[in-house]
Amino acid sequence: MTARSFHPPVRTLMGPGPSDVNPRILEAMSRPTIGHLDPQFVAMMDEMKDLLRYAFQTDYELAMPVSAPGSAGMETCFVNLVEAGDKVVVCQNGVFGGRMKENVERCGATPVMVEDEWGKAVDLDKVNDTLKAHPDAKVLAFVHAETSTGAISDARSLARLAREHGCLSIADTVTSLGGSPLKVSEWGLDAVYSGTQKCLSCTPGLSPVTFSERAIATVKNRSSKVQSWFMDLNLVLGYWGSGAKRAYHHTAPVNALYGLHEALVILQEEGIENAWRRHQRNHQALRAGIEAMGLEFVVDEAQRLPQLNSVSIPEGVDDAAVRGRLLQEYGLEIGAGLGPMAGSIWRIGLMGYASNQKNVLLCLGALDAVLSDMKAPVESGVAVEAAMRLYAQLQ
């Protein structure tokens, strides 16, 4: 067999991630590879830490990308902060809280679950009651933006509850970073991880993290070694930490880091508040079109993520057939439901570079055409106009 170069098709990525990558980032990634200890590379790393502090809105010293996807950022937080025998309160209102539970168990610790219905925010009263009932809990872990359902939880209040009860907080901000207001220092979050392929419009494969001083102190004062050599922050900080000396830990993904640097420069140029506003604005336009068609959102308005729109699939409509046609005929990817929501919802992402007027109108036009052609019970021919009207109002 003679394999040839792989040339992927051009798609519009409006699912739960990866989202469309800004071409500036792809161009940055194609620049010459240099050594990961090259002084110029090290200077770029230092600048990246500042840019990450801006993105996270944090003044914590530790802000760096883990050299692996969001799931590795999650694991980095758990393996460093949680030791065997610890108790961790885990909030679950979708897929990712379940993965946090897995992480706690694999650390040899005990998860105490606070469960909420999928599609709802984490219930603060339940968290408060659980923390009261478990005064020995060490960590409160939750997902800020649940990508599996499209619900946002109140990270500020959850961080406050954790502190009031003497716990550290671990927050998953994979989908919120760059898309929804997130103020790590002001809210007092302790260990926060994210991803590059959602609202930062970068390629998948890196996980920015930031840790508070008290989180670092906890890592330094562990009684047991971190069970993961690769993720042990005591070692990783020899490379990413401050100071002139950088010790080899692992070979940094040099070109991927050029990409993240560019993504963060783009975020700084736009201004983070403007990025948050843009996500809202495009969500409102998509919503106008979706509702004009007679389709319904899954999540209550007050808890809805602008960057991940969960829409109920109308009765009798074949989920996979619609998504298949969108991909084939329009080069458009939207997401399917996960777990108990599989087959009953679509997840339309408006993340990062993909959150723009052209994509909103493409998605509404394509959905309208496909659903109308399939004789689905929707209002035909009105979605695009409804969104256009909304954009005109928001001018």
Ligand SMILES: *Cc1c(COP(=O)(O)O)cnc(C)c1O
């Ligand atoms: C995408 C996502 C992850 C996992 O990130 P990967 O890069 O796929 O490992 C974790 N949490 C949330 C909320 C996500 O949306």
